[in-house]
Amino acid sequence: MMKSVQSRDGANVYALADHSGIHLPASCKQGACSACVCKVVDGHVKHTSDPACLTPKLKAEGYVAVCIANVSGDVTLQTHVGAKVRQARAEEADRMRHQHG
Secondary structure, eight states, X not given: OOOOOOOOTTXXXXXXXXXXXXXXXXXXXXXXXXXXXXXXXXXXXXXXXXXXXXXXXXHHTTEEEGGGEEEEEEEEEEOOOHHHHHHHHHHHHHHHHHHHO
């Protein structure tokens, strides 16, 4: 299912979705927990601060913490991917432990 929402550039993605009746999961609302993470399918969003929940690799793959991200033009997001991100972070941490352990 896809939903479209009109917005001005610079609007917070999470707040915009919430005000439009689109429920996105969130917990900390500070970019630390990964509950709100979405993947940018098309378009661009800009983080207002560096999200602690995303590794450089995940950011490069297009994942964003929408609680601390602002819209920049038209954007299409894949939502509810926080569990996938947490699994990827756990696997990366495990690899690091084995490399340095």
